[in-house]
Amino acid sequence: MIKNLLKIYLLLSLIFTFACKKGDDSPIFDLTDDTDKAVQLIDSANADLKEIKKLYKANENRVEDLKIAMGNKKVEEAKKIANDAVYAINDGMSLGEKAVAKIEEARNLDINDDFKEYLDLKETSIRKFMEAFGFRREIALALRNGYDPENLKQREIVLTEFKEKEQKFKQLEEEAQNLSRKANKLAKQAAQGDNDEG
DSSP: OHHHHHHHHHHHHHHHHHHHBOTTOOBOOOTTSOHHHHHHHHHHHHHHHHHHHHHHHHHTTHHHHHHHHHHTTOHHHHHHHHHHHHHHHHHHHHHHHHHHHHHHHHHTSSOOHHHHHHHHHHHHHHHHHHHHHHHHHHHHHHHHHHOOTTSHHHHHHHHHHHHHHHHHHHHHHHHHHHHHHHHHHHHHHHHHHHHHHO
């Protein structure tokens, strides 16, 4: 509950800060800028990201389930899990593309430089997450379309690819999270700076 209230406070502070600051950091309203429109776009992008988060939560155990099915040589079960993962990742990618498009549109509006920097970081973070999930999608497709544990040579190739792509996934996911934290820190600093001035 406290975490949610903090997020709401941070978002409201961020909106107020970006609405009140011009590019030169002077705390005056600029009625000619597009901050309100940008905030609406970001609200819509955040709704897309919340849907992605729901998909992720609903499917976060699939990798472990897949490892277990593969270890137990349950081919049909592994293929079904992989197939479901492909569809979930496709849905997430589609939502991610929508969110990125909205962020790009907001960034191209007449808004202050702090807001633009925040949006740049958020967009880069989302793109990294999408790149990371691209590796999981490749794994799922390979398993869905041709996993055969009885073919030892193919099995070793698939397992090696699985490990390599999962490692790349984790690396990109960490980079994306770091960028997201950096964006949130920037927003918090902007909100605190505005509060210090007021």
